[in-house]
Amino acid sequence: MKYLIIFFSAFLLVACKKEQKTAQTSAPVDSVKNVQDTVAADISSGTIAVDTFPFPTEIKECSCYFAKSKADFLAEKYIYADDAGKTAYMKLDGKRLALNLLSSSDMEADEELSKEIENDDYKISVKGKKIKGEEALLFEGTLTIEKPDGTIVKTPIYGECGC
Numbered sequence: 001m002k003y004l005i006i007f008f009s010a011f012l013l014v015a016c017k018k019e020q021k022t023a024q025t026s027a028p029v030d031s032v033k034n035v036q037d038t039v040a041a042d043i044s045s046g047t048i049a050v051d052t053f054p055f056p057t058e059i060k061e062c063s064c065y066f067a068k069s070k071a072d073f074l075a076e077k078y079i080y081a082d083d084a085g086k087t088a089y090m091k092l093d094g095k096r097l098a099l100n101l102l103s104s105s106d107m108e109a110d111e112e113l114s115k116e117i118e119n120d121d122y123k124i125s126v127k128g129k130k131i132k133g134e135e136a137l138l139f140e141g142t143l144t145i146e147k148p149d150g151t152i153v154k155t156p157i158y159g160e161c162g163c
Contacts, residue, residue: 003046007054010131038092048123049092050091050093050145050153050155051079051092052072052078052088053096059082060083061163062084064141065080065081065082068155077161080157084161087100097122111129111130113126113139123146124143124144125143126142128142128157136160136161137162139161140156140157
């Protein structure tokens with residue numbers, strides 16, 4: 001009977017030690033996962049999210065508005081809109097922004113479109129070339145967004161300017 005009690009006690013002692021080892025090894029695995037999450041967050045901070053939005057209700061008359069592609073344009077998934085030279089609207093990094101246009105030349109030279117927008121967080125450049133002109137002028141080009149930290153995103157655009 002003594003041997004049975006000693007054997008049982010030794011068995012419980014070994015079982016308790018295994019549980020402690022398991023608990024200790026699971027803690028470093030969790031902290032490793034946390035480190036990986038932190039690194040992923042650092043990487044994502046180096047990008048600029050360019051989101052689509054519906055046509056701004058603030059724009060009443062003449063305007064330019066662009067999407068990433070012709071299909072998005074036809075589906076009214078815009079990434080940029082302006083009210084012909086005063087205010088530009090975009091949704092960047094999840095925030096809808098109304099930005100003042102610094103300069104805008106709608107087809108003044110060689111049927112090319114050029115717009116410059118800048119605030120404390122972004123420097124935005126729109127460059128396009130006329131592809132078709134009727135009542136509204138269709139353009140294809142590039143939208144370039146730059147942050148002060150040096151992050152740059154270039155997106156193809158398709159859209160129109162007109163009244």
